[in-house]
Every structure is written in C-alpha cells, then in structure tokens.
Amino acid sequence: MKYPAVLPFSELIATLDSYDTIIDVRSPLEFAEDHIPGAINCPVLSNEERVEVGTLYRQVGAFEAKKLGAALVAKNIARHIEGPFRDHPQNWKPLVYCWRGGNRSGAMSHILARIGWPVTRIDGGYKAYRSHVNTELAALPASxxxxxxxxxxxxxxxxxxxxxxxxxxxxxxxxxxxxxxxxxxxxxxxxxxxxxxxxxxxxxxxxxxxxxxxxxxxxxxxxxxxxxxxxxxxxxxxxxxxxxxxxxxxxxxxxxxxxxxxxxxxxxxxxxxxxxxxxxxxxxxxxxxxxxxxxxxxxxxxxxxxxxxxxxxxxxxxxxxxxxxxxxxxxxxxxxxxxxxxxxxxxxxxxxxx
CATH class of the missing domain: 3.40.50 (Rossmann fold)
Known part of the structure; x- marks a missing residue:
C-alpha cells in the first residue's frame, strides 16, 4: 500500500483498534469538545495560531494566510516528531485526522509517510466520524x-x-x-x-x-x-x-x-x-x-x-x-x-x- 493511505471512516471502523496511535491534529479547543475515543491531541496549530491564520485569511487573503499557516504547521509538526514521536519504531502505525481531513492532517500524514511510517489519514476527518456516530446512535441501541x-x-x-x-x-x-x-x-x-x-x-x-x-x-x-x-x-x-x-x-x-x-x-x-x-x-x-x-x-x-x-x-x-x-x-x-x-x-x- 502507498502511504499516506487515505480511507473513509466507514472503511476504518472495523480496524480502528488496530492502529498504534490515533492522532487528532486539531487545536486543543476542538479536541476538548470531542474527539475519537482513544485519540491523542498533537495540534499542528494552537488555539491562538488557528485564530491568527483565520483572521489573516478574512482580512488579507488566502495566500498570506496559507503562507503563515504553513510555517506554523511545519514548526509544530517538527516539535511532535522531536518529542512524542521520536522513539517510535519504523513499523509504528498511526491514524491521523483533522476537521475535514484536508490541510492539517494532510501535512502531518505526508511528513510521517516521508519518514517511513505506514500512516493512514481519515478522509473527511472528524466531520466524517461525527456523521458516523450520529447514524450509529440512531440505530445501535435497537441491537x-x-x-x-x-x-x-x-x-x-x-x-x-x-x-x-x-x-x-x-x-x-x-x-x-x-x-x-x-x-x-x-x-x-x-x-x-x-x-x-x-x-x-x-x-x-x-x-x-x-x-x-x-x-x-x-x-x-x-x-x-x-x-x-x-x-x-x-x-x-x-x-x-x-x-x-x-x-x-x-x-x-x-x-x-x-x-x-x-x-x-x-x-x-x-x-x-x-x-x-x-x-x-x-x-x-x-x-x-x-x-x-x-x-x-x-x-x-x-x-x-x-x-x-x-x-x-x-x-x-x-x-x-x-x-x-x-x-x-x-x-x-x-x-x-x-x-x-x-x-x-x-x-x-x-x-x-x-
């Protein structure tokens, strides 16, 4: 399989427990509101940085916001690699997600895959997970x-x-x-x-x-x-x-x-x-x-x-x-x-x- 793999949550649910680490790269405030059970929070943008990038996007434009965001994301990913990820072996198998499965988790999973880890990214991110939970809670109790x-x-x-x-x-x-x-x-x-x-x-x-x-x-x-x-x-x-x-x-x-x-x-x-x-x-x-x-x-x-x-x-x-x-x-x-x-x-x- 080519990494980073990108899979929808519906295909991941059966094997969710097989991942060594589930990584939520959203901001701490997003993580605190809700997250996939068992996930750890390794934000690529802090609460304050996320606000700063969003404000720049609205007031100046997408290009300047993306340039600032890329620099902050790169810095924070490096901090995670040098910190909590440092001692993981080559066969460490992480699952990564952000809000919609786009820029933030895409950056993290791309770098982890280039290092050599078999990383998977959730297509649709937390939003897809939340949709699955809503559907399940409407049907699962009847079982x-x-x-x-x-x-x-x-x-x-x-x-x-x-x-x-x-x-x-x-x-x-x-x-x-x-x-x-x-x-x-x-x-x-x-x-x-x-x-x-x-x-x-x-x-x-x-x-x-x-x-x-x-x-x-x-x-x-x-x-x-x-x-x-x-x-x-x-x-x-x-x-x-x-x-x-x-x-x-x-x-x-x-x-x-x-x-x-x-x-x-x-x-x-x-x-x-x-x-x-x-x-x-x-x-x-x-x-x-x-x-x-x-x-x-x-x-x-x-x-x-x-x-x-x-x-x-x-x-x-x-x-x-x-x-x-x-x-x-x-x-x-x-x-x-x-x-x-x-x-x-x-x-x-x-x-x-x-």
Whole structure:
C-alpha cells in the first residue's frame, strides 16, 4: 500500500483498534469538545495560531494566510516528531485526522509517510466520524437488550452499576459518562460536564464494544442528565426495557446519600445555591427551613426531608409514566449500603437477568 493511505471512516471502523496511535491534529479547543475515543491531541496549530491564520485569511487573503499557516504547521509538526514521536519504531502505525481531513492532517500524514511510517489519514476527518456516530446512535441501541435499574433516590442504583461492572456485566453508566448525578443537586464540584458531542461519543464507544447477546444494565434516567441529552433512540429503547426495582432501608438511603454527596458538607454555600433552585416547586418558606437545617449542621435530617418532600414523589411519578414494563418489574432488596451487600446484590442480579 502507498502511504499516506487515505480511507473513509466507514472503511476504518472495523480496524480502528488496530492502529498504534490515533492522532487528532486539531487545536486543543476542538479536541476538548470531542474527539475519537482513544485519540491523542498533537495540534499542528494552537488555539491562538488557528485564530491568527483565520483572521489573516478574512482580512488579507488566502495566500498570506496559507503562507503563515504553513510555517506554523511545519514548526509544530517538527516539535511532535522531536518529542512524542521520536522513539517510535519504523513499523509504528498511526491514524491521523483533522476537521475535514484536508490541510492539517494532510501535512502531518505526508511528513510521517516521508519518514517511513505506514500512516493512514481519515478522509473527511472528524466531520466524517461525527456523521458516523450520529447514524450509529440512531440505530445501535435497537441491537441490545437493556435492563433498567429503578428505585427511589438513594437506593443505590449507581453504586450497584459499579458492582455489576466489577463482576464483568455490561454496564452503561450514563451519569458517570455525563459527570453528573442526574438531579438538581447532581453537579460535581470542580468537575464540569463534557460537551454534548463528547457525551455521545462515549456512549457510542461503549455500545460498539458490547456483546448484543448479553444484557446491558442501565439506570433509569430522564431525557437529560444535568444539561446533557440522552440520545432519543437510546432513551426509547431504555423505556421499553425490562426493569428491576431496588429497595434500601431509609436510614441506609440517607447514609448513602451523605456519603456520595459529601462535598456539600464542605461547601454549604453551593448546597444553598442548589436548594434555591427548588423554590418554584416548594416555596420560599420551605426552602428557608432547609437552609436552616444546613446552617445548623443537621444534614441527615435535611436529606431525609428532601427525600420525603421532593425526590420520592417526583421519582415515583416519572418512572411510572416513562418505563413501560415497570408493572412487571422484579424487586431487589439490599439490606444495607455496605460494599458486601452491594456485591451480593450484583451477583444475584447477574444470575437473574440472563
């Protein structure tokens, strides 16, 4: 084969995992928004350089912009060759892409091929990859048999998913992928949610690695996890799937939530801000009472109150309305929120849902 090889993403998908390195040569900001899972970022133009070249193109003209861009690209490619690529052997097999598979990835792949590496460039670049993900997410969920974990807030659905994964079950943890716990108090401090496109890439990447003959465990979710939207086809498939309802004694639910939301104990100001978001539902007087519980350090009482007056009723309405097989769901009682209890529950569920 003549290198650099140029192939469409549709032909590369079956052999994507055979490449030693997937190189995204776009700017760091483009890479941060989304990228092919497993890719590394080796930009041929920095964020600032990309803006500089684009501005020159609009204000002066294509020739001057290309001349500046070529100099910057050459400098940056040299830096990558002298740095992260320096010790790669001759049979190192990289896959390179940029936004549309044109100038930036073309320059990188041409130089790597002239050195002697068997490099392939994605024709159509990230844009082609993104089109493939959109198509797959509309069809792929129908290939799987999902099993949905239901149960009120604090019953341990996310914790059980982690134990299922540890025992080798196929798990799609949407809250983990979204970096959010799925409620008004679910944002994680100092850890922002990914971009919507990155969330969808993560879902696609997991689904493409699953065995369609085995069940996929997932938590009952609404259409949005924080500010991110669950893909429509996946949501529809989940809502039509079989369910198991978890139950955990109320004191253990409170203890579990205090454990998983421990950051609010350290940052009561942020907790107060989040509680204020519930004012339209519960009124200023009740919110003031909850603020007083926070101020007096009565966190267990606050959690129990929130469960009784907010979370449990809303969850019961939502899950009954949205999950078609809830009436035929099995039940799984977890006696406490200890690790052995969840390990045992995971083993039981794996056996039950064959």
């Amino acid at each position: 799987f048999r999902f099993h949905v974990l239901c149960g009120p807030t604090g019953s341990g659905k996310s914790r059980l998913l982690r134990h299922l994964a540890a025992q080798g079950a196929q798990v799609l943890d949407l809250e983990q992928l979204a970096n959010h716990r799925g409620s008004v108090l679910g944002n994680l401090p100092d850890s922002p949610q990914p971009a919507q496109k990155r969330f969808e890439s993560s879902i696609w990447h997991l689904l493409r690695g699953f065995d369609s003959a085995r069940p996929v465990f997932v938590e009952a979710e609404s259409k949005k996890v924080g500010r991110l939207r669950v893909p429509d086809a996946l949501m529809e498939r989940m809502r039509a799937s079989s369910c198991t309802v978890l139950s955990l004694p109320l004191p253990d639910r409170v203890a579990l939530l205090l454990d998983e939301y421990a950051h609010f104990t350290d940052d009561t100001a942020q907790l107060g801000t989040q509680l204020d978001l519930l004012t339209p539902l519960h009124g200023k007087e009740k919110i003031a009472q909850w603020h007083q519980l926070v101020a007096s350090g009565e966190m267990p009482k606050l959690v129990e109150t929130l469960l009784a007056t907010h979370y449990d009723a809303l969850y019961a309405q939502s899950v009954k309305r949205n999950f078609q097989q809830l009436g035929e769901a099995g039940s799984l009682q977890i006696h406490d929120f200890s690790e052995p209890a969840f390990e045992a529950a995971a083993r039981q569920l794996v056996t039950t849902v064959a």
